[in-house]
Amino acid sequence: MGMRTSQKVSRKLDEDRLAREASPLHLTPRPNAATSLLLADIILRGASSQFRKKLERRIPSVGSPNEEHQQGPLDGRTLLKSLALYGASKLANRSPWGLGLVAGGLGLKTLYDRGKARRRRLSAQTDAQEDA
Secondary structure, three states: OOHHHHHHHOOOOOOOOHHHHHHHOEEEEOOOOOHHHHHHHHHHHHHHHHHHHHHHHHHHOOOOOOHHHHHHHOEEEEEHHHHHHHHHHHHHHHHHHHHHHHHHHHHHHHHHHHHHHHHHHHHHHHHHHHHO
């Protein structure tokens, strides 16, 4: 007795799948999934690190009047600041709540810095008026 059509189609699909897996054009670099994930992780982390370094060099130059002022934020980073930034990025990556907490903290820090700059500017204006 011969095979039914559905069995023939199923066998053909299985043969095609096995041929794809054995072909050199298979998308994953290694047959082991753990190795493939490790390679992808290394590539993504490397690309992310390069992108971050490029941004760190370019962002200070956007509103800075001179070269010395541009390098200040990059040269003055302490180990404690680096660890705090690392911890904040890990917290932000782990959950939406962590992202909200970190983003809210950064928003508050921005508002604090703006208020401080405004107070300094007003103080400088009043000092200039008193001297005149």
